[in-house]
Amino acid sequence: MITFDNVEIRYGDFVAIQNLNLIINEGEFFTLLGPSGCGKTTTLRSLVGFIKPSQGTILIEGVRVNDKPVEEREIGIVFQSYALFPTMNVFDNIAFGLQLQKKSKTLIEQMVWEIAEKVDLNNEQLNKRVSELSGGQQQRVAIARALVMKPKILALDEPLSNLDANLRGQLRMELKRLQREFGITTIYVTHDQEEALTISDRIAVFNKGYLEQVGTPKEIYNESKTEFVTNFIGDINLLPGNLKKELEIDIKLQAYIRLEKIYLEPPHPSPERYHKLGVVLVEKEYYGNLSKYTYQYQGDLMRSYVIDNERNDCAIGDHVDIYIDKNAILTF
C-alpha cells in the first residue's frame, strides 16, 4: 500500500503538488491522469524518491519513506524521457539492473531476450547503440529495462506515448499480465484518457497540482465529481441555454452531456427517458471506427458519436432527429 499523506512538492518557489492525499492499494493498477503540466511526473518522482516532499509524508507499506534513499525503495521506473544509458548498447541497458543483482550471465541473457521479445525488439536491435534506435524503439528499451527487474512497485511515466496502437495494445496487455501474475503495484502516468479508462483499476485525475477525483474508470467517466473532470475525460457537449430551458434545467447551472449519450436512431427500451430534438447535420468527422457528427440546434452546436456511417445514410444539411438521454445529463 502506498499512501500520500498531505503531501506538498515544490520546485524552489513553485508549488507543483498541493495537499495531496492518496492511497494506492497493493497490486493495483493505478493511473495518474491530467493535463500536461499538472504534476503527474512530479508525483511519480516523489514516490520513487527523486524529489523530497516539502511537506507531508509518503508511506510505502506503512513505512515512512520520505528520507529513504531511492536505491532502497525497489521501485521500477520508466522515465518520460527514457533516461537510457547512452554509452551502453541496448542489451546492456536492459541487463544493467540484472547485472547489479549479480545474476548469472546465461540467466541474464535469457531474461533480456524474453523481455525484448515482449516489447518487440529483435536481436539485431539489442546490439545497437541506443542512439541508433528510433524514438519508439528507445521507449521500448526503457520499458524493457524496468520490466525485466520485476519490481514490487512499477512506476511508468507515459511509457507508450511513442508507440502505435497495436504495439500499445500488446504492451498494455503485458503490463496487465505482469501486474496480475506478480501482484506488482503499478502506478501509471498517461495523457491518454481512453488508455486510462481501459487499463486502470483506479484513476486519479490531477489539475494544476490538485487531485480532483479518484475512482474507478466508470466512476470517473460517468460520475465525474467536478466540472474539470467532466470536461477532461472524453468529449462532451455543453448544453445550450435554449435546450436547458426546454429541459427545465436551472439556467444558472452548467449542464453537460457526453457525445455517446445522444442517439441518432430512436431508442426502444424507455422512450420517455429520451428527449427528441430536431437538428441539422452540419459536419461529419471521420475517426475510422466511428464518426463524430456535429448538429446545429437553434444556432448552437451539439455533437455525437456514430459508429460507422454507412447505415446512417444522412448527409450534411439534412434535417434529422436526435435523442438525448436525460438521465445522462450532468450539472454543476
Added chain:
Amino acid sequence: MITFDNVEIRYGDFVAIQNLNLIINEGEFFTLLGPSGCGKTTTLRSLVGFIKPSQGTILIEGVRVNDKPVEEREIGIVFQSYALFPTMNVFDNIAFGLQLQKKSKTLIEQMVWEIAEKVDLNNEQLNKRVSELSGGQQQRVAIARALVMKPKILALDEPLSNLDANLRGQLRMELKRLQREFGITTIYVTHDQEEALTISDRIAVFNKGYLEQVGTPKEIYNESKTEFVTNFIGDINLLPGNLKKELEIDIKLQAYIRLEKIYLEPPHPSPERYHKLGVVLVEKEYYGNLSKYTYQYQGDLMRSYVIDNERNDCAIGDHVDIYIDKNAILTF
C-alpha cells in the same frame, strides 16, 4: 510539391528506407504512419536534409535538394526528441528563428506570446529554463518554435505524443488552421492511427522501410490494399474458418472484417446484405465513449464496437445475435 523519387536511405549497412516513391502536394496535410521503427523519422529527416539518401532523388518544387544544405530548405521541424536549446529559456527557444530573421524586438515578443498562447504556455513558463518544464510542456515549446516561423513546409515528428486529448485536439485544429490559412505543406508523423485518419488529407503507411499504401484516410481505412495496412489501421477481426465456409469465402484466403462492421442491433435498410450469427457475449471492454464486446462463435472469438452500453442491456454469458456486413469483408 515534394517528390521522393526512388529514394533509399541507409544507416551504415542498415537500409532504413527502400525504394521510396512518393509525391506530396503543395498545401497538403500529409501523414506518415507506420509501426515503431518503420522509417517515418528517417523519411522526414531526409526531406529536411539531416540525412542524405544513398540513392534516388528528393525534389522540392521540382528542384533536386539532395545536396542543398538544411538551412536553405526552409522547412520547419518539430523533432521527436524536441531538441530544445538547453542554454536558453523557453522564450528564447521560441524566438530563436525570429531573431534570425532580424525581426524587431516588439514584433518578436508579440509573435512569441501569440503562439505561446496557442500551445497553452503562460508567461511564467516562458521565463523558465526548458529543463524546468514538464514533458508535455517541452513538447509544446518544440511545436511553438516551429510554428512561429510559419515555414512553407512543416515537418512534425510525433508532435503531440505527450499531450492529453483536449490539448491534442486544440493543437490539431491549430495545425489545420495554419495549413489552410497559409497553405503550409505539412508532413506529419504519428503513431496514432485515429489521429492520422482525422487530420490528414492523405496518409502514407510504412512498414519496415517500405511504403505500403498512400491514400486518403477513407481509402486507407476502407480500401486497405495490403494485409498489413488492414491490420495496422484500426482493430479488425480475422474471420474464422467456419464462418468463411458459411459465407462461401475461399478457405485459402485471409478474410477480415472491421469491428464496427458487426452490429448488435438488427439493420433496417438492406437486410439481405447482413449475415446474422448467433454468438455468446464473453467480454466487455470499457473505452469510455464506446465499448468493445467479444463474442464466442463455435470456439472462435469475434469482436465489435458498441457505443455506450446502457441501451444494449445484454450481459456476459448471454446468447445474442450479431449482424455481419458482408459487403465490408476484406479478403487477401
Added chain:
Amino acid sequence: MKHIMAKMKKVNAMHFLFLSGTTWLLFAFLIFPNINLIFETFFQDGRFTISAIERFMKSGRAMRSLKNSFILAGTLAITVNLLGTFIVLVSDYFKIKGSRFLKIGYSSTLVYGGIVLASGYLFVYGSSGVITNMLMKIFPAMNPHWFEGYGAVTFVMTFALTSFHIIFLSDALKNIDYQTIEAAKSMGASSWTILTKVVLPVLSPNYFAITILIVLTGLGATSAPLMIGGEHFQTINPMIIRFSKSIASRDIATVLSLILGIATIFTLFISKIIESRYHYMSVSKVKTTLIKQEIKNPAVNILLHVSAYTIFLIYVIPILLIIIYSFTDGYTIATGNIRISSFTLQNYTSLLFQPSSYKPYLTSIVYATLAAFMVGALILTLARYLRSGKSFYRSVVDYALMTPWLLPSTLIAMGLIVTYDTKRMLLFGKVLTGTPVMLLVGYIIIKIPFTLRMTNAALYNVDHSLEEAAKSMGARPFYIFRKIVFPVIRPFILAIFVLNFNALLADYDLSVLLYHPLYEPLGVVMKNNAESQINPNAQALVLVYSVILMLISTISLSLVYGKQKKVL
C-alpha cells in the same frame, strides 16, 4: 531561380575561400618554416646524414633520459587521471563539506606551474623543506634528499597536471543527463557502480583528450625532473631545449624532438581509434542538471572528507610557501632558514617601483590576450570544420596542425625568422622578421596543437540535434555557433583561453628570439632579472614575479569564471 543559383555560387566561393585560406595558413606558418628546419637536420651540405641519430644513440644519458620521459608519461597518464578524477568528484559530484573552498585549492595549479611549482614543492619536501625538517627531527638518520627521483617527480607532476581535469571534467559533469543517474539508482546501483558504469563512461571523450595532454606534458617534462629528478631521473626535454640553442647540436634536438612529437601523434592516433569505438551520442530529450550525490556509508564519507582535505593541503602549502618566501631574501630562499630578519619588502619594491617596470606587463598582457584570442578563434573555426565530416583533406589539416608539437619552440622561432626575413610571395611580399607581429605569430603557432586538442574535447559536449534544429530554422553556421554551440562550450573555451593566456604571459624560449626591441615581454625581463650577475637576490625576484603572475592569472580566471556563473 537565379538568386538561388547565385546563393549556391556564393556558398561555394566561401567554401573555396575557407579551404584555400586554411591551406595557406597551414603551409605558410606551420609547414613551410618547420619543414625547412627538419630537412636541414637530415641534409647537411646537400647530403643525407643520420649523424645526429648516431650521436644520440651513442649516448647512454640521452637514451636513459628518453626512456625516463616515456616512463613518466605513462605513469602520469594513470596517476593524474586518478587524482584528477578524485578532486573533480570531491568538488563537483559528491556532497562534501566545504567543497567550494576545496575546489579553489585544487584549482591552484591553474595559476602556476613549471619552475615555480617545483620550487614550491621543494620548499615543502626538499632537503631543507618544511616537512623534511620536521621528519629529520624525528628520524635524524634520515636522508635529507629523500624527495628525489622518479617517485618525487611523479608526485609533483601528478598534482601539477590535474588542472586539465578541473577544467574539463567539472564542466562535462554538468552535461550529464541526471535522469540516467536516477535510473541507475532506482535499479539499486551503488554510488560506485553509478560512477563507474554510468557517469565516467559518458565522460570518456573528455578523458581521451585529457590523457593525450597528460602524455604530451609528461613527455615534455622539464622543470620537475631538472629540479627534483636527481641524477637518476632526468628526462629528455631539458636536453632538447639545451641543444636546440646550440648551433652545432641543433640537429640532435630536432631528432629528439621528432621522436617525442611522433610519440605524441601516435598516442593521438591510437586514442582516436579507441575513441571512435567509445563514441556515443546523447539520447536524452532535455537534460536535467546534476545534483550532488550524498555518500551514504559514514565510514566512506569520513574517509573521503579526510583525504579531500589532506589533498587540499598538499595543493596549497607549496603555493603559500612561495608567497611567504617571496618576501624573504635570496639567502633564506636558498637555505630554507626562515628567521624574523629574513623578511623584506625590498623584492617587491625593487620590482614594482622601477620606473619602466609596468611596460613589460602591459606588453605581455596585450600579446598574450591577442594570441590567446586569435588562436582560440582560429582553432574553433578549424575544429568545427574538422568535425563537420570526414575527408582526406581534413585528416591532413588535423595532423598538420600538430606540427608545432614536432619541434621545440626555439627551433620554431628560428624557422620563422629564417623564413620570413625576406620578402616572400607566401606572405604577399611582407617581411615579418623584426616586426612586432612576429612574436604574435609565434605565440599563436606554438599554442595551436594544445588549443586544438582542448577545443575538440570541448566540442564533444555539444548535442548534435541542437545544431540540426537551429539549421532547420535557417541559421547559418556562424549563427549556430554563436547561439547554440558556444554557450555550451563557453566554460571550456574560456578555460582554454586562460590557460593559453597564462602560459604565454611568462613565455621565454620563444619570446627571446622573436620579440621586437621596443616591446620587451615579461618572460624575457623576468629571466634577465633572474640571471642578474651581481644581484644575489635574483632567486627572490623569480618568486616575486611568480606571485605577480599568479595574481594576474587569478584575476583573469575569476573574471572569466565570475561571469560564467551568471550564465549557467
Added chain:
Amino acid sequence: QKEGSGELVIYSNSLTDGRGEWVEEKAKEAGFTVTAVQVGGGDLANRLIAEKNNPVADIVFGLNTMGFESLKNENVLLEYVPEWAGEVEEGMNDKDGYYHSLVKQAILLIYSQDVYSEATGPQDWTDLWENPAFHGQYFLFSSLSGGTTRAVISGILVRYLDENGELGVSEEGWEAVKQLYDNGYIAKEGEEFYALLAEGTTPMGQMWSSGLAAREEQYGVKSYYAKPAVGVPYVVEQIGIIDGSSNIDEAKKFLDWFGSAEVQGKWAEEFYSLPANKEALSFAPEYIRAIDESLTVQDIDWGFVGAHIEKWAEKIELEIMR
C-alpha cells in the same frame, strides 16, 4: 624601419642591473640615439644568426670570445677596428678586426675558508679529481650552456690538445673531463652554488671574478681562489658591428665612443668590472684589480676553442656525464 635614421639598436647579454639604462642615457649625452636590447647569452647568438639576412641590431656586445667567434664564422659581423683597439691588452681583440674587447673576467676555482686553508684547498682544477679527498665536494652545473662553465672546460681541455684526438683533444683530455664529472657533485636546477658553499655541502666550485664580493657578503662566507701555475681562463666580453646594419657610420662612431678608456672606466666604476682597455683599468674596484693582479692569464687559443666548444659541450653532455 630605421633606414639611415641614425638610431642604433644594440643587442647585448650584459644589460641587466641597470646597465641598459646606463648605456642609453650616457649615449644620449654623447649624441647617440640608442635602444639597448637585453637577450640572454645563448639566445643572443641564435637570434643574431637567425636575423642575419635582415638584421635588426646594429651593434652587439657582451658575448665572450667564443660567442663572437661563432658570430664571425656565421658572417654576422662587419670588420671594423675602432680607435681604441690598440689600448686593449695583447691577444684579446680579434686578429682579423671583427670584434674588440671591452671587459675581461677571470674564471676562478673558489673554495670556502670555513673548510679549507690556502694550503689544504685545491691548487688547480686537476686536483679536484686527482685528490680523492675532494671527490663529491665540488659543484658542477648539469649543462654546458653557461659561458663560465664553458671557460672552465676550455681551460681544462686546451691542456690536452691533440690534432689526432677526437674533436682535437687527446684521449687523456677526455678522460680528465670524465674524471671531473664522475667525481663532482652535479647540481640540480635551482640549486644555488653559494648556498651549498656556505652550508659546506660543496665547498668548492667555479666563480667569475666580479661576482665574488656581493655573494660573499650575502651568504656570509669567505672563500679563497686557486692560482694554478698554468694560469686561469679569462673570458673577454667583446663588441662588434653587425654586417648589414643600416647605420654603419653611426655604429662605427658609437664603437669608438663606447670602448674608449673614458666610457669603459666609468662602466667599470659603476658595475664593478675589469676593463680590457688598459687605460681604464685604474677605474676598476680595488678588490677586482687585486684578484686580477694575483693571477696569470692562461694561454688559450679562443679561435680554436670557439670553433670546437659546441661540439665539446655536446660530447660531454651526451657521452661523459652520467
